[in-house]
Amino acid sequence: MFRLKEKIIRTAFLINGVLVIMILAGIFLLLVLNAMPTFKEVPWKEFLTGKNWNPSSDYNPGYGIVSMIVSTFMVTLGSLVLAVPIGIGTAAYLSDVASPKVREIAKPVVEILAGIPSVVIGFLGIVMVGPFIAKMTGTYSGLNALNGSVLLAVMALPTIVSLCEDALANVPKSFQEASLALGASHWQTLVKVKLQAASSGIIAACMLGMGRAIGETMTVLMATGNAPAFPSGFLNSVRPMTSTIAIELGEVPYFTTHYHALFAVGLVLFLITFVINMIADIVLHRYESKLR
Amino acid sequence: MSQNFIAIDGFNFYYGQSKCLKNITLGIAPKEVTSIIGPSGCGKSTLLRCFNRMNDLIPNTRIEGTIHIDGQNIYTPDVDVVDLRRKVGMVFQRPNPFPKSIFENVAYGLRINGVKNKEFIAEKIEQGLINAGLWNEVKDRLHENALRLSGGQQQRLCVARALAIEPEVVLMDEPASALDPIATAKLEELIVELKKKYTIVIVTHNMQQAARISDITVFLMQGELIERGKTSEIFTRPTKKITEEYITGRFG
Numbered sequence: 001m002f003r004l005k006e007k008i009i010r011t012a013f014l015i016n017g018v019l020v021i022m023i024l025a026g027i028f029l030l031l032v033l034n035a036m037p038t039f040k041e042v043p044w045k046e047f048l049t050g051k052n053w054n055p056s057s058d059y060n061p062g063y064g065i066v067s068m069i070v071s072t073f074m075v076t077l078g079s080l081v082l083a084v085p086i087g088i089g090t091a092a093y094l095s096d097v098a099s100p101k102v103r104e105i106a107k108p109v110v111e112i113l114a115g116i117p118s119v120v121i122g123f124l125g126i127v128m129v130g131p132f133i134a135k136m137t138g139t140y141s142g143l144n145a146l147n148g149s150v151l152l153a154v155m156a157l158p159t160i161v162s163l164c165e166d167a168l169a170n171v172p173k174s175f176q177e178a179s180l181a182l183g184a185s186h187w188q189t190l191v192k193v194k195l196q197a198a199s200s201g202i203i204a205a206c207m208l209g210m211g212r213a214i215g216e217t218m219t220v221l222m223a224t225g226n227a228p229a230f231p232s233g234f235l236n237s238v239r240p241m242t243s244t245i246a247i248e249l250g251e252v253p254y255f256t257t258h259y260h261a262l263f264a265v266g267l268v269l270f271l272i273t274f275v276i277n278m279i280a281d282i283v284l285h286r287y288e289s290k291l292r
Numbered sequence: 293m294s295q296n297f298i299a300i301d302g303f304n305f306y307y308g309q310s311k312c313l314k315n316i317t318l319g320i321a322p323k324e325v326t327s328i329i330g331p332s333g334c335g336k337s338t339l340l341r342c343f344n345r346m347n348d349l350i351p352n353t354r355i356e357g358t359i360h361i362d363g364q365n366i367y368t369p370d371v372d373v374v375d376l377r378r379k380v381g382m383v384f385q386r387p388n389p390f391p392k393s394i395f396e397n398v399a400y401g402l403r404i405n406g407v408k409n410k411e412f413i414a415e416k417i418e419q420g421l422i423n424a425g426l427w428n429e430v431k432d433r434l435h436e437n438a439l440r441l442s443g444g445q446q447q448r449l450c451v452a453r454a455l456a457i458e459p460e461v462v463l464m465d466e467p468a469s470a471l472d473p474i475a476t477a478k479l480e481e482l483i484v485e486l487k488k489k490y491t492i493v494i495v496t497h498n499m500q501q502a503a504r505i506s507d508i509t510v511f512l513m514q515g516e517l518i519e520r521g522k523t524s525e526i527f528t529r530p531t532k533k534i535t536e537e538y539i540t541g542r543f544g
Contacts, residue, residue, distance in 0.1 A: 174388035181344060182401040183378035197391050
């Protein structure tokens with residue numbers, strides 16, 4: 001009787017696990033199968049290196065996604081440039097400077113920031129950040145890559161702050177004591193011992209923040225101006241990969257090259273985020289085994 | 293008795309409301325090993341950590357009385373804690389090398405003091421490791437991560453790290469409690485060797501250890517100093533009955 005129960009429970013969990021893996025594998029397969037027909041029409045090389053994205057043109061359709069990839073990386077890296085220093089600084093403040101009371105209140109508040117719907121952030125981009133940028137730089141609308149970077153930085157910050165703070169808090173107290181006992185100041189201890197001991201955790205936190213930023217759709221769709229051209233600077237309107245898929249997939253005729261090409265864009269995006277997450281995971285594991 | 297290097301006078305220490313060091317008055321002579329013994333929770337580590345003000349890190353603590361080290365009251369507001377800790381080194385209960393290379397561990401104290409000269413640093417590191425009796429074991433792998441060393445080696449590395457900045461006092465808080473007997477024996481040898489150059493205060497719950505390595509033994513109980521005397525006398529002819537009961541293992 002007991003054995004049977006054990007077996008049933010075991011099987012139930014097995015089915016659960018297999019189901020989840022199958023769903024994920026199914027999504028991946030769907031992506032690949034739908035993307036593949038693109039390359040019957042458009043050569044790999046042209047797809048990945050072409051600058052012209054104009055799939056609906058009858059005379060000279062272009063399927064190059066370089067502008068989108070560059071836009072995506074511009075917006076993402078821009079957001080990291082803003083979010084990483086602020087995030088690490090905030091985490092260091094929370095773990096080393098703030099009183100326990102402040103920390104107990106501030107950390108959950110920062111984490112709640114992660115729960116703000118992206119459409120609300122996008123809205124702020126249109127009504128606040130955009131006009132501000134337009135005013136400061138004298139551009140027309142302020143809906144550009146810089147705007148997207150600022151908003152994505154706001155969205156990536158909770159992840160970065162929270163995980164960096166965890167990494168700093170997990171640095172054994174004995175390291176801090178050893179450093180202080182050698183006559184190091186709090187500042188020296190933070191920079192030379194704690195940040196270093198926590199470095200893998202901090203890097204992983206930034207990678208995860210980047211993963212969050214790179215796949216974000218609604219915010220960039222609303223705030224970056226949607227210009228499917230090759231960007232020449234942060235004050236240009238851009239259209240990252242996610243926005244392109246979101247905008248065009250609703251209107252494209254099914255099973256056309258354009259339709260398949262959008263899946264191919266999704267596949268490229270998936271591969272990029274997959275690699276980023278994998279690197280983050282490896283770095284994080286290295287960090288955990290180092291402290292043991 | 294020679295002139296005291298550390299002089300504690302009417303010293304009280306409070307964690308919040310509880311008073312855990314009560315009116316301690318004690319002198320510690322230079323270039324001797326003084327061991328502080330007593331049952332768990334008697335305040336011996338707390339007392340030790342007052343000598344380099346490590347207790348400052350704990351919120352809600354308060355002191356009364358004075359501690360002079362080398363003639364200077366270390367609890368006046370104008371004392372630079374950083375300078376104090378450079379003068380009064382510490383080795384902790386558990387080996388706590390940084391997750392850096394062996395070389396960088398010993399170099400750390402010098403680097404934070406702004407020493408940049410590479411030859412000077414290398415020389416100091418060699419000297420520190422020789423003094424800590426670790427040089428022969430690690431000289432060929434100075435750039436390996438210190439966490440790969442054995443526990444006993446790690447603890448001697450921590451001694452080397454403390455010695456590299458040339459302190460005058462070395463505090464040791466149960467430095468052998470995480471070590472096996474062979475590593476302990478090596479560390480004890482080292483301590484006896486070190487007293488030629490340094491004033492050493494060691495907290496230990498191992499009475500044989502106190503008897504083996506120290507010149508002076510101080511017995512604390514429930515935050516009070518019960519007895520202080522030459523180690524040979526404390527362990528053979530203690531003046532207080534309670535000291536005798538403790539060292540003969542009737543409690544504690």
